[in-house]
């Protein structure tokens with residue numbers, strides 16, 4: 039049995055700005071196994087974020103093929119319609135970004151539980167307390183985001199991303215806004231999620247320490263894997 | 265046709281509501297010229313007992329008149345219109361009218377006065393009476409000319425008796441006609457008020 | 466656990482001042498709307514009551530004769546026409562007539578009234594039937610006449626004031642040298658009756674030498690009667706004209722409808738302004754939360770979730786605004802009535818604005834509907850936000 043979870047073939051993303059063509063992602067072919075921990079590194083502008091968004095079904099490629107858990111998402115450069123993509127994202131993915139995107143009017147607990155306002159995976163979902171416990175947020179549940187440190191905010195964002203038990207966690211420079219100590223904490227958490235929950239993690243980072251936690255490091259340049 | 269009637273009706277309702285409580289000259293330009301032929305102009309001003317001292321003044325006025333004030337036209341805030349008559353820049357007299365209850369309706373008793381308070385003219389602007397002609401005759405009106413408040417001071421307006429010159433004024437109508445006494449009351453009230461508003465200010 | 470409605474509510478609280486101002490705008494529109502709808506009904510109602518107060522639905526007058534004493538006076542006392550008194554008997558024979566009352570108008574020139582004299586009008590009425598038809602005429606002092614031939618008068622409020630008459634005083638009919646005793650003074654009614662001097666019509670006939678003559682007859686029909694058919698019948702009587710109160714009412718309604726259209730346009734403008742206000746508030750809040758909304762979508766919120774979220778915010782604003790506005794309109798009904806009275810060319814007595822529960826609900830429904838309508842566009846815009854746009858848009862920010 040193959041454990042291939044994400045399969046990309048000749049995936050490209052081209053931005054056209056006036057007469058200028060920017061090839062952000064250039065014919066990338068890539069496979070990610072279930073439970074894998076992959077990190078993308080590379081200079082700024084090399085296409086890491088763009089690739090991550092393509093793999094996470096957040097963005098439409100210009101050409102290529104993409105299938106996730108055997109389901110074809112992009113075929114010959116054509117993505118599924120939004121109405122099909124939306125449930126797919128909800129079921130499979132959790133996202134973390136450099137910015138935390140917490141809702142300022144909601145408490146930590148409410149922020150963590152926000153996905154439940156729209157959807158709750160039957161039987162699979164964790165409770166807020168469980169997640170908070172794991173991420174060391176138990177004492178912070180009643181606070182508002184503005185009362186937290188940056189590291190805590192990112193942990194809330196992670197908690198929110200995993201509460202519905204996604205199968206793939208996508209993280210775009212999750213420590214970009216944090217100092218080295220906080221970054222260490224976050225990278226520990228990600229490793230742990232990968233190790234003990236079997237969560238597939240695809241990570242974009244400039245942080246070499248964080249990158250080395252991954253099983254595989256993929257380096258990009260000018261939209262290609264080198 | 266109906267529409268016109270309704271419009272009339274609409275036009276009339278505010279008309280009715282504005283039945284004045286003051287006592288104005290019907291045609292001031294013409295009336296002033298008739299009463300003061302040498303006048304060159306006039307100014308209109310408004311006075312009331314309220315504005316001239318209130319309750320204390322009312323009591324003084326009633327004492328001088330020898331009768332209580334009562335009814336719609338004798339309230340403390342009833343407005344009085346005073347016409348000040350000019351010849352060039354100098355004041356030569358006043359015109360002032362009062363409402364007075366009469367036997368068959370309201371009387372409007374107007375006086376023309378000189379700057380000292382002496383009557384130079386007397387006439388009714390409004391009068392309902394069987395003997396209207398006698399009351400409006402010059403023979404009656406002329407008897408007021410030259411009199412002033414002092415002449416009315418002792419006049420009892422309920423009997424027409426007194427010691428001053430005013431007591432000599434003759435009733436032009438029958439002895440039972442109350443409008444003679446009503447007229448005397450109106451004239452005396454007029455003079456008393458003018459004393460308060462102008463001469464004794 | 467957060468719910469869509471909870472998120473919506475908390476978001477409105479975040480921008481408190483803005484939400485309050487928007488609610489206030491909606492409240493004002495609701496106030497205007499409720500008041501105007503209430504006015505539409507109250508006005509109709511009061512007008513009908515006023516007309517009923519006239520006591521008779523049909524007034525029969527001699528051809529060319531004005532039908533109110535005050536109108537007659539305004540025309541300088543000219544234009545009196547008569548019909549024979551026995552017209553009343555033939556009218557009474559008709560089964561559709563419930564009651565009728567004969568009237569005789571007379572005018573006289575009073576040389577003592579002002580410098581040039583003036584016209585005084587008298588309305589001769591039948592003490593047996595007239596007071597019953599005009600129950601709203603109430604006395605400030607005194608009562609109706611002691612008999613149908615008595616030399617007595619009842620004075621309208623204004624005319625009594627003008628002549629300083631009280632009960633027991635005399636008035637003089639100028640030129641006739643007839644003394645009449647005042648036996649009653651009416652309360653102010655705001656109608657032409659205030660300026661009228663009433664006398665028994667038989668006495669007037671005698672004084673003015675117009676025996677067996679009338680100027681008009683007021684006719685009250687049975688409830689079952691067909692007014693139009695009856696009026697047609699009246700026209701077969703020679704030398705009369707029929708003044709139908711229904712016609713008068715129509716004319717007044719027409720006069721007022723112009724003003725009503727104006728007032729209604731103001732209402733529509735107020736509502737449009739509120740609508741633009743709502744749209745603006747919601748759109749602003751959508752743009753401010755562009756990223757938030759994108760992230761919600763990335764975590765599973767569907768287009769319809771987001772649409773519902775934003776639409777709910779609109780609903781909450783409109784609901785609060787509507788409730789406050791309705792309360793406002795109920796509390797201020799009197800003041801609003803006075804304001805409208807001031808604007809309108811003619812307004813009936815009685816309460817101009819009638820507000821009740823169904824009306825309030827109806828207006829709130831309208832406001833809610835309009836609010837929701839104006840929420841559709843911002844909600845659609847929000848629902849269409851793509852997560853990728855939201856996330857990309859924040860890159861380059863700190």
Ligand SMILES: Nc1ncnc2c1ncn2[C@@H]1O[C@H](COP(=O)(O)OP(=O)(O)OP(=O)(O)O)[C@@H](O)[C@H]1O
Nearest residue numbers: 053055060061062081082083084085086087088089
């Ligand atoms: N919306 C866009 N329109 C046009 N060009 C874009 C757009 N988004 C990204 N690009 C371009 O695509 C290329 C890849 O961008 P991308 O954000 O993937 O790089 P990155 O590796 O994530 O860089 P960084 O490390 O700075 O985040 C860049 O040259 C960028 O300018």
Ligand SMILES: [Mg+2]
Nearest residue numbers: 086087088210
């Ligand atoms: Mg990037």
